[in-house]
Amino acid sequence: MxxxxxxxxxxxxxxxxxxxxxxxxxxxxxxxxxxxxxxxxxxxxxxxxxxxxxxxxxxxxxxxxxxxxxxxxxxxDPVYGCLGQISILQHRLKQLHMDLDAAKQELVKYMGQQQQQQQQQRSADLRGTAAGDGARGERAAGDVQGVRAKPTTSSSSYQS
Amino acid sequence: MxxxxxxxxxxxxxxxxxxxxxxxxxxxxxxxxxxxxxxxxxxxxxxxxxxxxxxxxxxxxxxxxxxxxxxxxxxxDPVYGCLGQISILQHRLKQLHMDLDAAKQELVKYMGQQQQQQQQQRSADLRGTAAGDGARGERAAGDVQGVRAKPTTSSSSYQS
Structure with a gap:
């Protein structure tokens, strides 16, 4: 009581x-x-x-x-009682697992793309550096020719 | 029966x-x-x-x-019965929602990084194109000077 x-x-x-x-x-x-x-x-x-x-x-x-x-x-719910709620929750869980798997797959895809882009960027940077070195090399060769050309020309003018 | x-x-x-x-x-x-x-x-x-x-x-x-x-x-489970399972499922659902939110945030981060990289790549490509045009311009100017230099030198040698 x-x-x-x-x-x-x-x-x-x-x-x-x-x-x-x-x-x-x-x-x-x-x-x-x-x-x-x-x-x-x-x-x-x-x-x-x-x-x-x-x-x-x-x-x-x-x-x-x-x-x-x-x-x-x-x-x-006289037919299913609590089991109705358990079924709904299990269905939602299944759906969320699928959503999570899809999100993870999407993530893996983006991570792969990012890696690929970074590799391409690195390759482009390396090509750029190599091309820059090449251009500098060409300019240096030109300078040498120019330096040699002048005395030749001037000497020929002096000689003539 | x-x-x-x-x-x-x-x-x-x-x-x-x-x-x-x-x-x-x-x-x-x-x-x-x-x-x-x-x-x-x-x-x-x-x-x-x-x-x-x-x-x-x-x-x-x-x-x-x-x-x-x-x-x-x-x-x-005389204390909780079916409710014990419902609690477990609700806890798992909450956990999965958190995992999904985290995966979505990660995805948004990667998508942002990818966009940034693509923009940087485009800018680098544009700079590369502009630099290439400049180099070609310089080479062309050198050729013009070289063409002009020869007659001047030869004429001076003929004149002297």
Whole structure:
């Protein structure tokens, strides 16, 4: 018995005397009748009492809450109950795995393209450097010819 | 009654006469006693019979299978039952969403880098083209000077 001498929601629904030892009282306050009504409809009071009595007191509130959730799901979807939600979640997981795989494949593609571009850039830089060296080489050869050409010309002019 | 005059698993467990109208018989063959035993433990035979009677016959097998799944989950995990699986799936979904977001951010980064590289490549190509034109211009100017230099030198040699 709890909540100022009022019977708990479970005892009230079952029209039973709510004692100090009532296993339902700590979890089904009289101001929440629907919580027990749903659990009672789906699981039955005696099954729930048996399940709770086999659990340590510290786990009973969690068990009652999960039973209430399951009962609510079964009343909303009598064919699939909680399994409907599990199927939806599994479907979403599958979809997300596919999306993630696609994103990873796209990433691998971009990483490959980036590597290729970097290699091309390096090759272009190397070609540019080589071409620059070549041009400098040509200019240097020209300078040598020019230096040689002048004395030849001037000497020929002097000679003539 | 089904399966060659044997009572169904539900009637056998409840020690009841299995009639032609038995609502359990099509779904609980006598060779699968555990399926009904689990459902009976968790939901109670009368609750299951009521739930099945309120469903069209075409949906009853699905309902029995989801009840069997839920009962099994509750017996394996008396505190959380199916909700334990739902929590695991929700956690995985959250993790996958985070992984997908991270992969998308990585993709956006690579796409940005690729665009930047392409722009740099285009700029480098343009600079390369301009530099090539300049070099050709310089060479052409040298040729013109060379052509002009020869007659001047020869004329001066003839003049001297």
């Amino acid at each position: 709890s909540h100022s001498q009022q019977p708990c929601a479970a005892c009230k629904l079952q029209r039973r005397k709510c004692t100090q030892e009532c296993i339902f009282a700590p979890h089904f306050p009289p101001d929440q009748p629907q919580k027990f009504a749903n659990i009672h409809k789906v699981f039955g009071a005696s099954n729930v009492a048996k399940l709770l009595s086999e659990l340590p007191a510290t786990h009973r509130e969690e068990a009652v809450n999960s039973l209430a959730y399951e009962a609510d799901a079964r009343l909303k | 089904s399966h060659s005059q044997q009572p169904c698993a539900a009637c056998k467990l409840q020690r009841r006469k299995c009639t032609q109208e038995c609502i359990f018989a099509p779904h609980f063959p006598p060779d699968q006693p555990q399926k009904f035993a689990n459902i009976h433990k968790v939901f109670g035979a009368s609750n299951v019979a009521k739930l099945l009677s309120e469903l069209p016959a075409t949906h009853r097998e699905e309902a029995v299978n989801s009840l069997a799944y839920e009962a099994d989950a509750r017996l394996k």
